[in-house]
Amino acid sequence: MKRTAAIVCLSAVLVTAGCSDSKPDSGGKADPNNEKQASAEVVKSFAAAWVKAWAPNGKPDEAAALTDAPTTFGPRLDGVDTALVAQSATVTPQDEPNCTDGSTCTQELAVEAVLRGIGTMKWTSTATAVKTGDAWKIKASGDTIYPGLGEANYLKRVRALPARASILDRNGRALTANRPVVIVGVASGNVATPATYAAFTKNLDVDGAKLKARAVAAPAGQFVDAITIRAEEWEKLRPAMGKLPGVLTMGGTQSLPETSTFARSVIGTMKTATEETLKNAGPTASSVDQVGTTGLQYAYQQQLAGTPGGTVTLRDGKTKMTIKTVFSQQGKAGVPVKTSLDANLQRAAEAALATSKLPASLVAVQASTGQVLAAANGPDATNYNRAFQGHYAPGSTFKIVTSAALMGSGETANTALPCTNTINVFGKTFKNYDGLAAYGNGSMQKAFNESCNTAFISQHGRLPADGMTKAAAMFGFGKDLKLSIPAYGGEVPAPKDDVAEAASMIGQGTVTASPLQMAMVAGAVQHGAALNPVLVPGKDPAGAAASPLPAATTAALRTMMRTTVTGGTAHVLAANGAVAAKTGTAELVSKGKVITNGWMVGYRGDVAFAVIVEGGASGAKAAGPILKTFLTKFK
Known part of the structure; x- marks a missing residue:
C-alpha cells in the first residue's frame, strides 16, 4: 500500500516520443492504425500515470488502466514503489517506438526514482505496447517496471545510517557520543491496560491518554513508540514496567551527552523525526530517523548525521536469493562540530x-x-x-x-x-x-x-x-x-x-x-x-x-x-x-x-x-x- 508523506515530489519530465509523418485524426488523438503514433501516445500516457502513482499519496489505478491486465499490474507497480520507499519518480520515454509489426511496438523508459532517505536510483526499462482490438495497451509485465522482475522476482532495499558524529568541546573532547538507548512503547490495538498507560504517565512523563489514542488507532501488529530513554534508565524502570500488558521495547543508539542534563539546552535533544524536523534534516533523512530537535543537534543536523548509504538488490521470487545488486550508494560519515565550550x-x-x-x-x-x-x-x-x-x-x-x-x-x-x-x-x-x-x-x-x-x-x-x-x-x-x-x-x-x-x-x-x-x-x-x-x-x-x-x-x-x-x-x-x-x-x-x-x-x-x-x-x-x-x- 502506498505510504503517505508530506514531501515535495519532483516534477515529471515527459518527453513526447517521435511520431510518424501521419497526422492525428480531427479529434487530436493518435491514429490507432498508425502503430508508431498510437504506441508513442499510450507510452507517454503510461509514463505520466506512473509518475502520479509514485507521488506522495499516489495510486496505481490510472497506470494500471493503460495496461492489458489492470488487476494484476496495479498491485505490482504499487509493490515496487513500497519496496523502494520511493518518494517520487520521473519517467521519460526515449527515442521513437520500435515496431516489429502493426500490433506490437517497444519503447525504452528512462526512470529516476528518489528513494526516501537514500538518494536517486536510475534505470532503463522497456514498455511494450500492443494493439488490442482498436485500442493500444501497455503489456502488463514486471520488466516494464524494472528489467528482470518478470512475474515473480522482486526488489529489496537496505538503508544504512553512518554513526552520528560528535559535538566537541574547545579541546576536541567529545561532548556527545552514540550511547545505548531503549525505545519504549506499546503494542497497537487494545493490548495495553489502564495500568500500563498510568505507568507511562507516572514513570516516563508520557501522556498516557494520548498514547492510548495512538495505539488504538494504529494498524494491528504495530509497535507504537512513546519515548526514547537511556538504556540505564530503562534498567531501573524495567522491574516495574517491563511486565505490564502491552509494553514493548526496541534497542538502539542515540547521540547523547554524558548525562541527560549536561549542557542540554545548548547541545540540544534528539527524537524521532516529525514533519518539521524532517524538513530541517534534509532530503536524505527518513521519518524513522532520530534527528536533532533543539540546540546544536538541530542546527547542525545534516553535518552531524552524514549521508546514508543504501543498496537495492534484485531477488529471486522463489529462493529469495540475490540475483544481483542493481543499486549501491556509499554513505558518508558525519563531520563533528567543534564548539568553544570547555x-x-x-x-x-x-x-x-x-x-x-x-x-x-x-x-x-x-x-x-x-x-x-x-x-x-x-x-x-x-x-x-x-x-x-x-x-x-x-x-x-x-x-x-x-x-x-x-x-x-x-x-x-x-x-x-x-x-x-x-x-x-x-x-x-x-x-x-x-x-x-x-x-x-x-x-x-x-x-x-x-x-x-x-x-x-x-x-x-x-x-x-x-x-x-x-x-x-x-x-x-x-x-x-x-x-x-x-x-x-x-x-x-x-x-x-x-x-x-x-x-x-x-x-x-x-x-x-x-x-x-x-x-x-x-x-x-x-x-x-x-x-x-x-x-x-x-x-x-x-x-x-x-x-x-x-x-x-x-x-x-x-x-x-x-x-x-x-x-x-x-x-x-x-x-x-x-x-x-x-x-x-x-x-x-x-x-x-x-x-x-x-x-x-x-x-x-x-x-x-x-x-x-x-x-x-x-x-x-x-x-x-x-x-x-x-x-x-x-x-
Whole structure:
C-alpha cells in the first residue's frame, strides 16, 4: 500500500516520443492504425500515470488502466514503489517506438526514482505496447517496471545510517557520543491496560491518554513508540514496567551527552523525526530517523548525521536469493562540530546551579575572544536556553553601562553623586534595594560599590536623550548575535521621557538583556572592547561588536568592579582570587505581584561570567553563592 508523506515530489519530465509523418485524426488523438503514433501516445500516457502513482499519496489505478491486465499490474507497480520507499519518480520515454509489426511496438523508459532517505536510483526499462482490438495497451509485465522482475522476482532495499558524529568541546573532547538507548512503547490495538498507560504517565512523563489514542488507532501488529530513554534508565524502570500488558521495547543508539542534563539546552535533544524536523534534516533523512530537535543537534543536523548509504538488490521470487545488486550508494560519515565550550567549566557551572532552589542560569565567556566557555540552566533540566534567550531586566548590573555613559559626559569615578533614600523624577519615585541607607555625597565609585540607585538617577539630566542607548551600543547591545543557536543580544531603546531614562540607568524599564549579553558586558570591561559571542568557531561571526571603550573608562570600570568585591556588594567573592564583579537586583511584575531577580556579573582573569536567579532576593544573596561555588571549582 502506498505510504503517505508530506514531501515535495519532483516534477515529471515527459518527453513526447517521435511520431510518424501521419497526422492525428480531427479529434487530436493518435491514429490507432498508425502503430508508431498510437504506441508513442499510450507510452507517454503510461509514463505520466506512473509518475502520479509514485507521488506522495499516489495510486496505481490510472497506470494500471493503460495496461492489458489492470488487476494484476496495479498491485505490482504499487509493490515496487513500497519496496523502494520511493518518494517520487520521473519517467521519460526515449527515442521513437520500435515496431516489429502493426500490433506490437517497444519503447525504452528512462526512470529516476528518489528513494526516501537514500538518494536517486536510475534505470532503463522497456514498455511494450500492443494493439488490442482498436485500442493500444501497455503489456502488463514486471520488466516494464524494472528489467528482470518478470512475474515473480522482486526488489529489496537496505538503508544504512553512518554513526552520528560528535559535538566537541574547545579541546576536541567529545561532548556527545552514540550511547545505548531503549525505545519504549506499546503494542497497537487494545493490548495495553489502564495500568500500563498510568505507568507511562507516572514513570516516563508520557501522556498516557494520548498514547492510548495512538495505539488504538494504529494498524494491528504495530509497535507504537512513546519515548526514547537511556538504556540505564530503562534498567531501573524495567522491574516495574517491563511486565505490564502491552509494553514493548526496541534497542538502539542515540547521540547523547554524558548525562541527560549536561549542557542540554545548548547541545540540544534528539527524537524521532516529525514533519518539521524532517524538513530541517534534509532530503536524505527518513521519518524513522532520530534527528536533532533543539540546540546544536538541530542546527547542525545534516553535518552531524552524514549521508546514508543504501543498496537495492534484485531477488529471486522463489529462493529469495540475490540475483544481483542493481543499486549501491556509499554513505558518508558525519563531520563533528567543534564548539568553544570547555567541558570542565560546563561541569563546574552545572554543579554550581545545582545548589540553587530557584531557576537560574550561568554563562561564562572568554573575554579576549568572546567564545562561550559554559552555558548552563538549572537546577532542573530544561530545553529552553534562558541563558541565551532570556529577556530580563539586568537591574544594577547595568550600572556598568550607566557609569560608562556618565564618564562619556565628562564625569569620572571620583565625581560626587548624592545617595538619598529616594528620588522623584517627574512624579515617579525610585528607591534603593537591599536595605541600602542613604549616605549623602560620595564618589561614583562608592555609588557603584554600594549599588545606590538614587545616586545614578540623580545624574539623568547629564545625558542626552539617546545617551544610554549609545553607551549600551559600546557594549554590544542591540545586535543580532547570529549564533548557531538562538540568542538574544539585549535592547536599550531610546527613552520616551525622563522617567524612562531614569529607569534605564538602573537597568529597569525597557532595558532587557540575556545572561549571555551581560557576560559579554563584563568581558568588554576586562578586554577593553565588546566582542561578538562565539559558540561554534568558524561558523559564528567573531570579532569586534563595537569600537573599543575609551581607555580611561575601561580603567575606571575595572577598578570599580574590583572594589565592589573587596569592599562592596559583591564581597561574597572576596576569597575567590582577583575577581571583579557587579551585583544587581531587578524588579518585575509576575501574576500581579512584584518579585525580584538576583544578578551578578564579573570576571576573573580571562573568564567573564553572568548569573541570574529568577525570584532571587538580591544579587549578593542569590547569585553570589552560585558564583562562589563556580569560581571555587576551577582555577
